[in-house]
Amino acid sequence: MELIIDGLRKAIEMILTGDREILEITWLTLRVCFMAILISSLIGLPLGMLLGLTRFKGRKVILVFINIGMGLPPVVAGLWITMLLWRSGPLGHLQLLYSPTAIVMAQVLVSLPIVTGLTSSAFQQINDKMLLQIKALGATKIQTIAILLKQTKIAIVAAIMAGFGRVIAEVGAAMMVGGNIQGDTRILTTSIVMEVSKGNFDVALAISFILLSVALLITAALTLLQQRKRLS
Amino acid sequence: MLKNRFFATLFVFMLLFLVACGNKVTDQADAKERKKATELILATTTSTQDSGLLDVLLPIFEDENNVKVKTIAVGTGQALEMGTKGEADVLLVHAPKSEEELVTSGDAVNRKRVMYNDFILVGPKDNPAGVSGEDINAAFQKITEVKANFVTRGDDSGTHKKELGIWTAVNIEPTGETYISTGQGMGASLQIANEKNGYILTDRATWLAQEKNLTNLQIVVEGGKDLMNIYHVMQVNPKKHDMVNSTDAEKFVEFMIDSETQDVIESFGKEDYGQSLFFKYTE
Numbered sequence: 001m002e003l004i005i006d007g008l009r010k011a012i013e014m015i016l017t018g019d020r021e022i023l024e025i026t027w028l029t030l031r032v033c034f035m036a037i038l039i040s041s042l043i044g045l046p047l048g049m050l051l052g053l054t055r056f057k058g059r060k061v062i063l064v065f066i067n068i069g070m071g072l073p074p075v076v077a078g079l080w081i082t083m084l085l086w087r088s089g090p091l092g093h094l095q096l097l098y099s100p101t102a103i104v105m106a107q108v109l110v111s112l113p114i115v116t117g118l119t120s121s122a123f124q125q126i127n128d129k130m131l132l133q134i135k136a137l138g139a140t141k142i143q144t145i146a147i148l149l150k151q152t153k154i155a156i157v158a159a160i161m162a163g164f165g166r167v168i169a170e171v172g173a174a175m176m177v178g179g180n181i182q183g184d185t186r187i188l189t190t191s192i193v194m195e196v197s198k199g200n201f202d203v204a205l206a207i208s209f210i211l212l213s214v215a216l217l218i219t220a221a222l223t224l225l226q227q228r229k230r231l232s
Numbered sequence: 233m234l235k236n237r238f239f240a241t242l243f244v245f246m247l248l249f250l251v252a253c254g255n256k257v258t259d260q261a262d263a264k265e266r267k268k269a270t271e272l273i274l275a276t277t278t279s280t281q282d283s284g285l286l287d288v289l290l291p292i293f294e295d296e297n298n299v300k301v302k303t304i305a306v307g308t309g310q311a312l313e314m315g316t317k318g319e320a321d322v323l324l325v326h327a328p329k330s331e332e333e334l335v336t337s338g339d340a341v342n343r344k345r346v347m348y349n350d351f352i353l354v355g356p357k358d359n360p361a362g363v364s365g366e367d368i369n370a371a372f373q374k375i376t377e378v379k380a381n382f383v384t385r386g387d388d389s390g391t392h393k394k395e396l397g398i399w400t401a402v403n404i405e406p407t408g409e410t411y412i413s414t415g416q417g418m419g420a421s422l423q424i425a426n427e428k429n430g431y432i433l434t435d436r437a438t439w440l441a442q443e444k445n446l447t448n449l450q451i452v453v454e455g456g457k458d459l460m461n462i463y464h465v466m467q468v469n470p471k472k473h474d475m476v477n478s479t480d481a482e483k484f485v486e487f488m489i490d491s492e493t494q495d496v497i498e499s500f501g502k503e504d505y506g507q508s509l510f511f512k513y514t515e
Contacts, residue, residue, distance in 0.1 A: 087319055087475045097319075098273065098302050179304045182287075197419040198282050199442040 007205025014206055021182075026210060029187040032100050033167045036107035037115075040163050044115030045156065049145070051116070052123025053131075063120065069113025074166075077109040078173025085177065098179040103187070106173035111163035118162060122155030123148065157226035161219060168215050188214070269300045272480040275320035277390055278417040280463070281305035283437040283509055285500050292496070293487050299480045307417070309388025315339055315466075318473025322481040324488070326390035326463045329397075335466070342481075343466035346488045347497050347510040351394055351461050352439060353453035354422075354446075355380075355431040363431075366456040369402045371431075379410050381430035385421050386413030394461065395433045422446055435461050437509040440501070462513065465489075489514045 014022045051063060083089050085097040085105075096102050126148060134144050149156070171189035178185030180194060188211040195204035280286055281303060290301050304311075304320065308327045314320040316339045323340065325331060334340040353371055355363065361380045363371040375382055384406070385392040399406055412430055414421045418438040425432040426446045439451070465488045470478035487493055494512040501509035 086317070087473070088317055092475065095271075098304065179302060181302050181304070184300075184302065197278070197417050199419050199423065199445040201445070 003201060004205060006202045008209055010202050010206035011209040014210070022207070022210065024183065025186055025188055025191055025207075026214065028100065028185075029168070029189075029211075030214065032103050032107065032187060033164065036104045036111060036167045037160065037164045039104070039108050040111040040115045040167075041160055044112050044159070044163070045119055048116045048119025048159070049123050049148075051120040052126075053148075063117075066113045066117045066120070069110075070117050072110055072113065073172075074106065074110045074170055075172030075176070078106050078176035081106045081109065081173070081177050097177065098181060098185060100178070100185055102177040103170075103174045103185060106177050107167040107170055110170070110173070111166045114166055115159045115163040118159035119152075119156055122152040122159070125155075126151065154226055157222055161222050161226075164218065164222070165215070168211070168218075269294075269298045270477060270480055271300050271302060272322065272477050272484060273302045273304060273320045274322050274324060274484070275304050275306065275311040275314045276324040277308050277311060277326060278305045278419070279326070279389075279391070279435050279438050280324060282417070282419055283441060283501075285437075285497065285510060288500055289488075289493065289496060292493070293484060296487075297480065297483050299483070301484075307385075307387040307389035308393065315468045318468055318476055320468055321477045322465065322467050322484045324463060324465045326461055327393045328462055328464065330393060331464055331466065339469055339472060340466040341469045342485050343464055344485055344489050345513055345515050346463045346465050347494075348460055348462045348513045349436050349508075349510050350454065351391070351433055351459040352436055352451050353431060353433055354425070354439060354449045355452045356429040357448055357450050358429075359450075359452060360429075361431065363452050365453060368398055368453050368456050368459055371453045372398055372404065373402050375431050376404050376406065379408075381410050381412060381425075381428050382406065383412045383414060383421055383425040383428065383430035383432040385418065386415050387417075389417075390461070391418060391433060391435060398433075398458075422449070425449060437501070440505045440507075440509060463510070 013019075051059060051066070081102060082097065084091050085094070085102055086092055087095075087097075096105075130151075131144075134147055139147065169189065171193060174180075174185070174187055175190050175193065178187070178190065180186050180190040186194075188207055192204050192207050192211070195201075195207065276286070282305075286303055290303065293299065294301055304314070306314075308325045308330070311320070311323055311325050312327070312330055312334055315323050315334060316337070323331075324346070331340065331343065335343055353363070353368060355361070361371070361375045361378045363374050365371075384395055412424065412428060414424050416424075418434055419442055421432060422434060422438065422442055423445070424430070426448045429448065431452070432449075436454075439446075465485050467478060467481040467485060468476050470476045470481075494514060497510050498508050498512050501507065
């Protein structure tokens with residue numbers, strides 16, 4: 001109990017005194033996670049829409065793989081990306097291993113299936129009759145997509161939140177491909193692991209409070225966005 | 233109203249882009265200022281990093297040479313493997329026999345001795361095996377006899393290899409429920425020993441740094457000559473792997489054996505723990 005209060009106190013101390021290193025680590029965590037979820041959304045939303053609305057040969061197979069991807073253990077993703085980015089690996093010449101870019105790659109790999117899969121589920125649930133009605137009213141393709149996005153907004157934001165939840169929690173892969181290098185690839189989650197292994201439980205708890213707060217703020221904002229009443 | 237929502241979403245997306253791109257801009261600005269610092273990948277062990285020694289040494293080296301050192305702290309086994317594969321530029325490890333194999337195979341060159349500290353055996357406060365003194369071999373035998381819990385790193389690290397060497401010396405193969413293999417670093421393994429009332433071989437530096445959390449453990453055996461823990465630094469052979477940064481690696485080796493650096497090494501920890509954590513030991 002005392003330990004938890006210590007941790008909380010230390011967290012507040014870190015934020016108030018503007019502990020330089022914690023700020024750096026938090027900022028890097030945000031940058032990496034936002035970049036990853038941005039990429040996953042930019043690719044995943046259109047892809048999910050496509051898979052949800054159209055019918056083509058092999059579609060079911062792709063859906064199976066996307067759903068499998070949702071359960072892809074991040075540490076496995078980390079291992080594959082490490083082997084890809086090794087100097088002796090196919091992308092070794094890019095020298096991306098142990099950089100924030102590598103962490104973003106691993107995070108995109110695990111969050112993209114989540115965003116795609118949930119988006120496609122949302123679009124598959126759209127009533128066929130509604131699609132017909134929209135067509136009957138003479139909507140262009142773009143107008144159709146705009147209307148459908150408004151209708152599925154709740155599910156789409158949920159998909160993005162699920163993806164974000166996955167990337168903010170990332171530790172195993174981030175450790176492997178990032179290397180937890182001070183000032184470079186050290187993020188909140190890998191810092192917690194390091195502080196625990198050093199025996200600094202109060203610092204680890206403090207960092208975990210900061211991580212939870214960050215996740216809370218962002219998820220709260222997204223939820224508010226999700227729940228705003230439709231006007232049309 | 234619709235306009236508001238549109239602008240709000242646009243604003244959020246702009247923020248995301250700014251955040252994502254802002255990183256690149258500051259990196260480039262920094263890089264131009266520093267006249268493009270080169271990068272050096274240092275594979276070392278968790279014990280060197282956890283002790284805090286590198287946090288003191290590396291900034292000195294980085295400033296003097298305009299190099300960014302990327303420290304990858306893993307078990308010695310992985311560090312040596314990274315050397316063999318050319319994934320690192322320079323190694324700082326403490327497993328002399330395994331290092332010698334790397335030199336023979338031509339994967340490591342310019343190997344220089346840097347520093348030492350010692351291993352100690354710590355155990356539960358109630359000391360069920362009743363071990364003490366200097367003789368580590370006798371201690372290992374006694375622990376096996378009374379079937380007390382013994383915690384091992386089990387991760388191919390320098391400490392693990394040292395421990396295995398002792399088991400070999402006393403001709404015992406440790407097995408059974410009382411031989412607890414953690415597969416993790418020294419800190420985590422010490423915590424497990426603390427919880428499970430186990431004996432564990434550790435380096436003194438990590439012990440001193442973590443002692444305050446390990447309320448159930450105490451030092452039981454220390455001081456024997458065969459408990460020396462010797463660290464070497466070596467370059468990954470650039471002839472075998474062409475992507476290796478050998479220029480900075482060579483500078484790093486020179487830096488570690490330089491007398492000024494050696495002084496910093498030996499004075500490290502004196503303030504916090506009243507004793508040196510590492511001792512000078514060049515050839």
